[in-house]
Amino acid sequence: MSTAVTGRESSRGNYYVIDKSLMDILRKVLVCGVTPPVCAFGIVGNILALIILVRSKPIRSTTIVLIAIAIADLAYIASTIVNVTSLTVRMFDPENAYKVTLKIIIPFSVYLSPLPGRISNWLVALISMERLVAVTKPLKVKQICTKKMMLALSIVLPLSVAVLTGPKLWLYEVKEVTLPDGNVTKKIALGFIGRQKKLWEVYYIVSETLLRFVPMGMIILSNIIIIFVTCIHAKWRRQKQNYAVGNQSSGDERQITKTLLTVTCVFVVCLMPSTISRLMVLFDPNSSYYRYSSNIYSLLSLIGLTMEATNSSINFVIYVTMNSAYRRQLYLICGKEVKKKPLPITVCSSAATSTTSVCKGQNSTSELSVTDSKRAVHTGGVHM
Secondary structure, three states: OOOOOOOOHHHOOOOOOOOHHHHHHHHHHHHHHHHHHHHHHHHHHHHHHHHHHHHOOOOOHHHHHHHHHHHHHHHHHHHHHHHHHHHHHHHHOHHHHHHHHHHHHHHHHHHHOOHHHHHHHHHHHHHHHHHHHHHHOOOOHHHHOOHHHHHHHHHHHHHHHHHHHHHHHHOEEEEEEEOOOOOEEEEEEEOHHHHOHHHHHHHHHHHHHHHHHHHHHHHHHHHHHHHHHHHHHHHHHHHOOOOOOOOHHHHHHHHHHHHHHHHHHHHHHHHHHHHHHHHHHHHOOOOOOOOOOOHHHHHHHHHHHHHHHHHHHHHHHHHHHHOHHHHHHHHHHOOOOOOOOOOOOOOOOOOOOOOHHHHHHHHHHHHHHHHHHHHHHHHOOOOO
16 A cells, blocks of 8 residues: 555545545544454464474475465565554654655555565465366376475565566655755655656556456466366265275365365455455546545555455464364464374275275275374374
8 A cells, every 4th residue: 555645636526435534434443443453463373374384294385385475474464564553643643644654655665565465466376276286186286386396486476576566666756855945855756667657557557467466367267166176076076986984185185275275265355355446546547556536445445454464364263273284283382282083984885895805905094094194193294
């Protein structure tokens, strides 16, 4: 969210589509009442998430991307805290608001503040693509999504986003202006990039498309395919005869898929308000990156700020509630004993014409899976 103030928006009679007094109340509730506790919870949750993910043995390709997402979420929460502080000063101390804006607009407001969110967009898209491969190509996922490749992408994608966002550093500049009385003051003016109106409009469309709309589209499309394929697989498993209950490997993969599918769906929902506001700006000829045509954009931006902070804070809750391996690690950190599950029972269909030797082979396989499960509990391994 840009903190630049142009002063022209208040002069338009149709700017206040939402009543100004109601807008002030909503701003105070969202900025001062809702966002700060969400950020505090997110800091604790992401730190715990990092501890659990780093401790997981062995570290898988999925784990590498989740670590990168947790780091990006912490960075986004840190930038949100600065934004909330700036907005609070503007609401309760308007005399010093302009001074605060001068100090943080370059490079924070136009560059550093939106950077973690843009990085998260592509990291979540990356985890969605990894799950898509795992669901559609389960036998080849380890060869396609290797740890080295996921580590490389987790580094290359943030660096690419940082480079692509770089031109925003020259959007504004702070100039010293001499007043008629001889005093020198500072003012915010358009920088080199900002003065190139046509160039900036093209760059803005390209950057918003690549950093927001493309990853969002990839996430939505991947999730639709994953849900469709998962439903087909579930139906196939129910119809399959001689199906053995307690297949640990496939069960873990399904649990991971459900967990990460929830993470990506929550991500899409939380980013929808700010995405809608960006789309409205692109198609509204009377608005731009730094000047909105009505305060509807400001309201959507405030809601988007809170929703994105929520998205950056809620992943830990999703991991703990939906993934048993994650809960085991959390119990170990808290010093609690892990409850041992009863031994899985292998179900042999009465209609099947299996021999005694086949059933014995299934039982021995079941015993091995139980032994591996116990070992995972004692070592605290997380299958993510």
